[in-house]
Amino acid sequence: MIHATTTCANLLHGAWCATITPPAKRMSSPEPKHLPSTIVREDEGALVSLAKSGDLGAFDELVNRYERRIFRLTMNITQNREDAEDATQDAFLKSFQHLGDFQGGSRFYTWLVRIAVNEALMRLRRRRPNVTSLDEPVQTEEDLMPREIQDWGPTPEQRYQSTELNSILNDAIAELEPIFRTVFVLRDVEQLSTEETADALGISVPAVKSRLLRGRLRLREKLNRFFEQRKPA
Amino acid sequence: MNCKGLIYEISAYLDGELTQETLTEIEIHLKRCQDCRLIVDTTRKTIDIYYSSQPLPLPDDVRERLHEALVKRLGRRPNS
Numbered sequence: 064m065i066h067a068t069t070t071c072a073n074l075l076h077g078a079w080c081a082t083i084t085p086p087a088k089r090m091s092s093p094e095p096k097h098l099p100s101t102i103v104r105e106d107e108g109a110l111v112s113l114a115k116s117g118d119l120g121a122f123d124e125l126v127n128r129y130e131r132r133i134f135r136l137t138m139n140i141t142q143n144r145e146d147a148e149d150a151t152q153d154a155f156l157k158s159f160q161h162l163g164d165f166q167g168g169s170r171f172y173t174w175l176v177r178i179a180v181n182e183a184l185m186r187l188r189r190r191r192p193n194v195t196s197l198d199e200p201v202q203t204e205e206d207l208m209p210r211e212i213q214d215w216g217p218t219p220e221q222r223y224q225s226t227e228l229n230s231i232l233n234d235a236i237a238e239l240e241p242i243f244r245t246v247f248v249l250r251d252v253e254q255l256s257t258e259e260t261a262d263a264l265g266i267s268v269p270a271v272k273s274r275l276l277r278g279r280l281r282l283r284e285k286l287n288r289f290f291e292q293r294k295p296a
Numbered sequence: 297m298n299c300k301g302l303i304y305e306i307s308a309y310l311d312g313e314l315t316q317e318t319l320t321e322i323e324i325h326l327k328r329c330q331d332c333r334l335i336v337d338t339t340r341k342t343i344d345i346y347y348s349s350q351p352l353p354l355p356d357d358v359r360e361r362l363h364e365a366l367v368k369r370l371g372r373r374p375n376s
Contacts, residue, residue: 119370130362131354148358152365159370207303212331215338220345232349251343276307283335283342290338 111171115162122159129172130155132253133179139248140183142237143190150186154179169259176253177263180245187241207280211287219290235285243278250275297321302332310340 107128113121133154137147158165158175165174220228236244249260250271261271297318302325308314309322326333354362 126363126366130359134354134358144358148361151358152362155362155366156369159366208300209303209335212334213338214334215341219341220348228345229349232346236346247346252346252349254347272307276304279307279310279339279342280303282346283339286342286345287338290341 107171108167111162111165111167114159115165122162125171125175126155129175132172133175136176136179136248136253137183139236139252140180140241140245141187141190143186146186146190147183150179150182153182157182169262173255173259173263176249176255176259180249180263184241184245207277209280209284211284211291213287213291215287215290216292219292223289231286231289235282238285239278239281243274243281246271246274247278247282251279297325299325299329299332302326302329303335306336306339309336310343 107125110121110125114125130151134147134151137150137154138144141147141150154175157178161178165171223231236247239247245264246260249255249263250257255263257268257271257275260275261268264271302309302322305314305318305322309319314322326336
């Protein structure tokens with residue numbers, strides 16, 4: 064692990080710090096569901112072309128644009144901060160080193176996610192080799208059928224402060240088996256398509272759908288204990 | 297369509313991937329089954345709540361370590 068001794072403002076003539084990260088917003092005006100509007104895609108394409116020609120400033124802009132999302136992704140998969148940091152670093156480094164292999168047939172972000180997922184899964188397997196099989200576990204119908212069926216009310220998340228809500232969401236997702244967690248994070252948090260998720264994980268589209276269904280239902284069950292509307296005593 | 301059938305289709309239903317025929321069957325079932333309405337509603341909220349959780353700002357120390365490692369490993373500064 065590299066420990067910083069330089070302040071952000073000193074790095075790279077400030078270029079690495081060009082993007083001011085806004086405070087986290089919760090439950091209000093979510094970002095657009097699909098990142099790649101034509102404009103963003105073209106802009107991203109231009110940055111990638113420049114980075115491919117060795118322009119580190121352009122690559123710097125790509126890092127600034129995606130670092131938070133890649134760190135969230137690797138944190139969600141590894142559930143370990145040190146591994147998530149290392150996976151994020153290596154994902155960006157490898158993406159730069161292998162930019163020549165990127166053909167532009169997909170979004171750069173999707174390609175970057177695929178690298179980051181591999182880095183994160185590698186570290187997760189290393190840390191927990193016995194519980195990190197990506198094989199389909201034996202599932203029964205009973206596993207799928209909901210046990211808890213309560214009304215949550217219209218906006219259950221608003222009953223919690225943002226730090227408390229974060230903690231609830233993180234704990235619930237951490238309890239999911241890695242194969243469900245990874246698919247849920249790619250599809251429902253990172254908003255990759257089913258096909259992109261299958262591609263990133265090297266599994267079939269039906270396998271993505273099956274794991275997503277189970278991941279969503281299990282998370283619903285885990286959140287139920289926090290969000291159910293309790294009747295007044 | 298019974299409750300079990302609905303559970304198997306709930307993801308496709310929420311993602312808008314069903315055929316018109318299956319969609320109609322689900323909507324008929326939902327009209328008469330309160331439990332399934334609650335399951336659909338809470339599953340949808342589960343997805344929405346996670347989706348709305350924006351990435352937190354990268355902690356300063358993580359950000360600095362990331363950028364310092366990139367500078368060190370890539371060997372030079374951008375535009376230099």
